[in-house]
Amino acid sequence: MTTLKRLSVLLMVFITAVGMVMGQANNGANREMSVEESYLQESVEMMIIREQSRTDSRDQKLVALEYISDAINRGNTGEEIRTTLEYLALEGTVNRAQENGRLVNNYPDVRTKATTYLGDLGTPEAKNTLIRIVLADPEPMVLTEAVKSLGKIGINDNDETVSAIAKIVNHFDSLKPDNLLALSAVEAFEKFAATGSIKDPNIIQVLNKISYGNYIAPVKERAKQVVANIRKSAIQPAQNGSNK
Numbered sequence: 560m561t562t563l564k565r566l567s568v569l570l571m572v573f574i575t576a577v578g579m580v581m582g583q584a585n586n587g588a589n590r591e592m593s594v595e596e597s598y599l600q601e602s603v604e605m606m607i608i609r610e611q612s613r614t615d616s617r618d619q620k621l622v623a624l625e626y627i628s629d630a631i632n633r634g635n636t637g638e639e640i641r642t643t644l645e646y647l648a649l650e651g652t653v654n655r656a657q658e659n660g661r662l663v664n665n666y667p668d669v670r671t672k673a674t675t676y677l678g679d680l681g682t683p684e685a686k687n688t689l690i691r692i693v694l695a696d697p698e699p700m701v702l703t704e705a706v707k708s709l710g711k712i713g714i715n716d717n718d719e720t721v722s723a724i725a726k727i728v729n730h731f732d733s734l735k736p737d738n739l740l741a742l743s744a745v746e747a748f749e750k751f752a753a754t755g756s757i758k759d760p761n762i763i764q765v766l767n768k769i770s771y772g773n774y775i776a777p778v779k780e781r782a783k784q785v786v787a788n789i790r791k792s793a794i795q796p797a798q799n800g801s802n803k
Contacts, residue, residue, distance in 0.1 A: 608627060615663075627640060631680065638684075640680070645688045648689075649691065653695050668700075693706065693709070710746060721757055736773045746781075757789075
């Protein structure tokens with residue numbers, strides 16, 4: 560069965576399932592959807608998302624991501640959503656498909672959206688996937704979103720997250736500095752510093768490198784301000800202690 564036919568069959572199954580659920584709901588006066596009905600609807604939806612995400616079509620993958628966004632907004636943050644996002648976010652880098660020596664599944668825009676939605680999940684598992692993306696993806700647009708999502712999640716056990724961000728910023732700084740990537744890193748570092756979860760001295764080195772590096776003025780000023788804020792938050796406890 561071709562991909563198009565398979566998707567058509569899945570769509571018919573989905574429409575039929577939704578029709579059954581809606582019909583049952585209409586038969587009961589203002590009755591809430593049962594657990595079984597809700598599970599049926601979600602399982603059929605996930606089947607469609609899974610099939611669309613694994614087609615060769617970039618457009619189908621983007622549709623799958625729209626459905627995933629809708630599912631997350633409804634509160635569905637289950638493992639199947641995460642693994643599908645992981646598949647899409649690593650496709651073309653870790654998960655590579657080639658024909659005649661040519662990479663055929665390289666969709667940076669798909670990976671970018673997937674990294675954004677991993678940030679919306681906000682789980683430790685999503686954080687682990689995002690770190691893999693930061694260390695594997697060559698595209699600044701993908702990396703920028705991955706760093707933003709890591710900052711949004713805010714998990715930095717043993718400085719693992721900030722060290723990965725620092726590594727990729729240093730890599731691009733030595734090759735071709737990217738303003739958006741640098742800014743996303745500065746803002747992520749600021750969020751982690753606000754929670755007192757930064758202990759890696761490399762972070763200050765990276766911020767100083769951005770402050771005086773080959774970046775536009777607003778990015779450099781932002782980095783300088785974050786360094787100043789980190790210093791201020793560090794000396795305030797000592798000052799408060801001396802005033803007692």
